Amino acid sequence: MCNFNKQTEENKALIHILMAKCANAVGGANFLLGLLEAMKEKKPNALMFKGCNISSKEVSIKWNKIVFKDKLDILEEVIRSHKSSEDIGFNILENDSEKKKKKILNMVKTLAPVEFTVTPKESENGAGFNFRIFEKIDDTCVTINPIFAAMFFCSAEYMKKSLKYES
Numbered sequence: 001m002c003n004f005n006k007q008t009e010e011n012k013a014l015i016h017i018l019m020a021k022c023a024n025a026v027g028g029a030n031f032l033l034g035l036l037e038a039m040k041e042k043k044p045n046a047l048m049f050k051g052c053n054i055s056s057k058e059v060s061i062k063w064n065k066i067v068f069k070d071k072l073d074i075l076e077e078v079i080r081s082h083k084s085s086e087d088i089g090f091n092i093l094e095n096d097s098e099k100k101k102k103k104i105l106n107m108v109k110t111l112a113p114v115e116f117t118v119t120p121k122e123s124e125n126g127a128g129f130n131f132r133i134f135e136k137i138d139d140t141c142v143t144i145n146p147i148f149a150a151m152f153f154c155s156a157e158y159m160k161k162s163l164k165y166e167s
Helices: 009-025 029-040 069-081 098-111 146-152 156-164
Strands: 053-055 059-063 115-120 129-132 134-137 142-144
Touching: 009 029, 009 129, 009 146, 009 156, 029 053, 029 059, 029 146, 029 156, 069 098, 098 134, 098 142, 129 146, 142 146, 146 156
Parallel strands: none
Antiparallel strands: 053 059, 059 115, 115 129, 134 142
16 A cells, blocks of 8 residues: 555556645645655654644645544554555455454544645645545445545655656
């Protein structure tokens, strides 16, 4: 998931299109990468930042709900277990343990309403974009939004490779 080189050519093209649209909506790749660097500076994870707002020189990201450590730990575990996956749309409910599945479902219910808004500080740089943590949620399948994963869990190198990719 966070290893761009292990993605299929089709997934690389899809990730490139998604990230390019995001970058164009905030003024370009450098502005988006600047925001990513500002987010990576927040420790232990930007999602737990009480202000629900992180800004770089040109771009800011806001979200509507603080993510607490217990839910973040579950989310990180799920993402870490699929970090080298070649599939960007993996089902996070595919798990052997019913106890683990219940924890994951509980985390999904808690975090599903969280919405992120990324906006450039100067309106002439673009309209910005919105995204959520999960791309698909139903009784048997929950997938993580690739934009969310790239912004909060993948490296800056991943984002650079996805933005520079040419099919």
